[in-house]
Amino acid sequence: QKEVEQNSGPLSVPEGAIASLNCTYSDRGSQSFFWYRQYSGKSPELIMFIYSNGDKEDGRFTAQLNKASQYVSLLIRDSQPSDSATYLCAVLNTGTASKLTFGTGTRLQVTL
Amino acid sequence: DTGVSQDPRHKITKRGQNVTFRCDPISEHNRLYWYRQTLGQGPEFLTYFQNEAQLEKSRLLSDRFSAERPKGSFSTLEIQRTEQGDSAMYLCASSLRGQNEKLFFGSGTQLSVL
Numbered sequence: 001q002k003e004v005e006q007n008s009g010p011l012s013v014p015e016g017a018i019a020s021l022n023c024t025y026s027d028r029g030s031q032s033f034f035w036y037r038q039y040s041g042k043s044p045e046l047i048m049f050i051y052s053n054g055d056k057e058d059g060r061f062t063a064q065l066n067k068a069s070q071y072v073s074l075l076i077r078d079s080q081p082s083d084s085a086t087y088l089c090a091v092l093n094t095g096t097a098s099k100l101t102f103g104t105g106t107r108l109q110v111t112l
Numbered sequence: 113d114t115g116v117s118q119d120p121r122h123k124i125t126k127r128g129q130n131v132t133f134r135c136d137p138i139s140e141h142n143r144l145y146w147y148r149q150t151l152g153q154g155p156e157f158l159t160y161f162q163n164e165a166q167l168e169k170s171r172l173l174s175d176r177f178s179a180e181r182p183k184g185s186f187s188t189l190e191i192q193r194t195e196q197g198d199s200a201m202y203l204c205a206s207s208l209r210g211q212n213e214k215l216f217f218g219s220g221t222q223l224s225v226l
Contacts, residue, residue: 008152032213043203043217044155045114088154092213099145099168100215102154 003027004091006103014111019076021106023089026070032092033065033072034100039085048074079110114138116218118204124224125194132190133221137206144187145215146179147203148172155203161187194225 005024013019021035032051036044050056050063050072062075072091076083086105093101115138125131137144143162147155158177159169163184173179176194181187191198201222205215 004154034213043114043220044215045217046214049214090154099157099160100213101157104152104154 002103003093003101004089004103006087006089006106008104009107010109011106012109012111013079015079015081017079019079019083019108019110021074021076021087021089021108022071023073023103024071025089025091025101027091027093028067028070030067030070030091030093033063034090034092035061035063035072035074036088036090036102037085038088038105044088076108079108081110081112084108084110114216114218116204116206116216118202118218118221120221121219122222122224124226126226127196128193130190130192131194131223132188133202133204133223134186134188135204135218136186137204138208138216139185141206141208141216142184143207144181145205145207146187146189147205147217149201149203149220150199158189191223194223196225199223199225 035048048063089103090100145160146158161181
């Protein structure tokens with residue numbers, strides 16, 4: 001079982017719709033969770049982080065964390081073509097200092 | 113531009129040659145990380161430094177790989193006797209004291225081993 005699992009996609013949503021990206025993790029003791037956006041040929045860029053169960057909103061982005069079920073999700077409201085990218089889920093595992101473990105990413109396509 | 117710079121952006125080398133990459137982190141960041149990413153995969157942790165001390169190395173980092181951060185500022189990653197399997201994007205990231213998990217990535221060095 002991979003430590004951080006994501007559906008590779010592509011996930012295709014029409015412009016203006018809500019995109020829902022999901023991630024599950026295996027280390028039950030994980031404390032911190034991150035979403036990075038990566039455009040093709042570019043490096044990852046941090047867009048959201050969440051530490052506590054529940055929802056965290058920042059503009060059009062909402063991160064949701066459920067530690068009991070070991071999943072974290074990212075919702076993108078009013079999706080725009082510029083949101084088309086790969087979204088990487090990253091988890092800070094227990095006992096690993098500052099080493100983040102990344103999933104393989106979900107490719108999002110926002111269509112006109 | 114995150115403020116983390118990497119050089120070179122691209123490197124093409126022949127199998128068996130040595131290569132060295134450089135990373136300049138954001139100036140006030142005390143932690144520096146090296147990750148490797150191949151097509152269709154997420155970044156894989158290689159190693160990280162706190163100031164000049166190398167605190168953790170991945171099992172992925174074979175003896176052919178060595179990293180240094182001699183004065184706690186820039187870092188170099190050297191790969192000796194390159195193999196075709198070393199072809200990947202090598203990403204450097206840094207983080208701010210007190211916000212250690214929030215990584216700021218450089219643009220990466222794309223290595224192609226022929």
